[in-house]
Amino acid sequence: MSKLNLDCLALIFNELKDKKSLHSCLLVNKEWCNLVVPILWKSFLCYEENEENKSIYYNTILSLLSSSSKQLLINNNIKLPLPNLLDSPLFNYISFCKFPNSDIVNGVINMVLKNHNNHDKKYLLEQEIYKLFITQCKNIKELYWKTTQQLSLFPGASTCFSNLIKLNINLDYINSNSLEEMAKYCKNLNELSIHNPKDSPGLISLIDSQKNLKEIFLYSVKYKERTYEKLSDSLSRKSNSLIKLELSNIIIIPLSFLTSLVNLTTIFIFFNEVNEHDDDIKKIKEFQKYLAMSEFPNLQILSIYWLLCFKELANLIEKTNENLLYLDIYNTPRNATNTGMLISSIANNCPNIKTLRTYIEPKDFIHIKSLLLNCKNLKEVKFDSLYAFINLNDNILGDELLDILIKFSPKSLNIITISAIWKYSIDGFENFFENYRDCTLRQFNLCKNYDYDITEDHKAIINKYVDEGVIRSSVCTFY
Template sequence: MIRLNVDCLVFIFNELQIKETYLHSCLLVNKEWCRLVVPILWKNYPQKNNDKLKENKSKEKLFNIILSCLSSTSKQLLFDNGIKLPSTILLKPPSFNYISYCKFLKSKLIKEIIEMVSGETFITGRCGKYKYLEQELYKLYISQCNNIKELSWRTSQPILSFPGASTCFSQLHGLSIEIDKVDNDSLYKMAQLCKDLNVLIIHDYSQEKISGLISLIDAQRKLKSVSFEHIKKGPTCKELSEALARKGNTINKLNLRSVRIIPPSFLTSLTNLKKITIYSDYDSDEDTKEEFQNYLAISEFPELQILCLNGLSCFKESATLVEKTKGNISQVNIYTFDNVAENTGLLIKAIANNCPNIEQLSTYLVPEDFDYVKSLLLNCKNLIYLGLNSLDYFMDMNDENDNIGDNLLDILTKFSPKSLTKIVIGAGWKYSVDAFERFFESCRERKLYFFGITHNGDNFENITYKHLNIIRKYMDEKVIIEFFDY
């Protein structure tokens, strides 16, 4: 047998990561292959592999391997504090220093290991003696891992003071922080340690720690993605908006799950934005929403690819944004809490004229907009998903508007591109059973992988058992693969 050199083997094994079952088989060939494959498998724990471990036994094996990597000093400390580790990990030391290969440090993994050992739910801050196990697990990773790439920072443990922290975190690319768990000094320390973050995710919000957070943002040289998740109520912070504006040349992805905390003036600075997702809460005041809409109207994101707005009724502003792009938009998702929305047709028209490569669109429209749908289908030949939601106030239609939804179905029947295999329509319009059947007949060649009907309010009477029977018929004939009525 011809012997492949190490570089060739490593290249092949890295390619086999897509099929991990093949890679696991390579472990058993010989010692050399095993020595090369183990680091490749472990560098992704727990980023990818832990999510696949659905069976408790598989997780238990992984967790026991990690626990076996604890030093004898750590094991003694845990024993002295009444923490009993699984007996199997004490038999012999591991064959490899598995932890040293890891590039991801996730709080979820630490939490699940503690829950396995303790047999109960683990909550940081109320963990009793198991705080020692949490401490030693973090110390293990931080001391053994050189150049962690991603960190989930959701612990009150002083991880930046643990031995090896300066080396471990110096090349972080992704950082997710639960602000409630860390103090301001720790944020300042992290700003000194890592300056090359690509991704920053902020959970919760605290006015007292805003200076440390701003310091962390300012320290980054190439920050690309910023997310604010699960933000609780708090005062608006102009300084945070200004800090984001200072990174306007590098940020290309923004995910903002509250419009109450950060003034939107920074939006005009994000000239290289490729993806924007904004969620407005039900209880956000109208003035705040209007301010965001006004700034969206005057912003320009020429490189924009994905636009997702939830809770903001800004169809005109969205249309203006689309018209200012270079035509690279692939996804637009608009959701509103308002029963009445204006200028819905403007957005569809703008997409039809400016987004030839769009693959996914979910928006609202009124019957007067149906002609724009025809233009959309004719101009956007790569469309895969189309969601057209009706507004509540079209529930109560008079007789002359009976079966007005047939116009929409006929347009979908005649002009849908072959790529369009996922469709959602609103139940606010009435449809005839014949129009339903004509539409599904037109889908025989391409098949509908997904068909859905959305109900706003209580408009369930428009979709009858006859409609559902037609859907079942075409599901039985494999024209419709999945159906959702929600």
């Protein structure tokens, strides 16, 4: 039998998702073993769930610690599993690995120290594990930095981290000096995630040193009173390269930098629910002001969570040069207004939009017609109600929306989610689904459902059309 080319084998092995099959390949011959071992070790740190297998991997990591590290640990009464001090591994497995996150390192520590609360021992073992990876891992592309260990100051750090393209840091753990050192040789990041940002010189240096930073993510666990003008300024200086921005609970930063980021194609903004009497509502209103002032002509994806900003979004969408493809507005406060203004702005300025999820009121149904007629590429819509209960005086308003969807929906639209609170007649339901017999609905969903809105007859109709294949799937949760 002719022998398979090793390059072909490598491609095949990389496509295999079944670890059992890969383990079987190890036993075929030495060449196969040499190809499979790096593949297994490249992924085990992320995907291994079996506790027994984890222990094997963790023990192997400990066995690869340098002699000086092992002796240091022994001198500090940290007892390593005996086999790791006797056996010599066949491969330098660490060189195949991705750089471990803190969960993996903590897993090794807990296996050795059995969850003992000796901080000094934990810190020392953690230090030696990170030193091992930093000296052995080359060309690391991603780093999740959530430890007080000053990784950037360890021997070999400049080689290990100089080619990073994705860095995730938590500033509750990392000091400014460590970031300052990282900035000296980490200059090619495409993506930077910052948890609990601070106006530290090291962070500013790290951002400023990047040559082509494309994506920035800022997350804060809770609102803080301090503001960070230097961080805001540093983000403004990256306006030429930044194309993606994600903000979560970030009202601690002067948000004037938004108006500078004219090349953004993707924006995600998330706020936790805030009390209207909370002082932070003023900062959120300031954010909405800057949002309305900003221009993002290349914007394609926009997701907003918990903001009263339909008017500002309508103004923003008018300046997107018809590039918007995805708009998702989620968990909006119930006292929001101008929902119809937003629908109208989308209809007039977003002919290429594919996904729209937003809130409307029955009075906005009139705008849905022009939306469906002008946006011929729509694939998914979600129209939710702003209110949990509406006094409809027993009027059935939902049939009006169903009728508009039947008459004016583009052929591409096959995922539809609507609020159950607007009430639908049985005949209206039947007529709506019959219209889709020749073009199957991929999904039909109901949101904010209440028993008095959707009867058992409505549920039976949905189930009937699912069974008949008119609706491929349906998610209808009834409270």
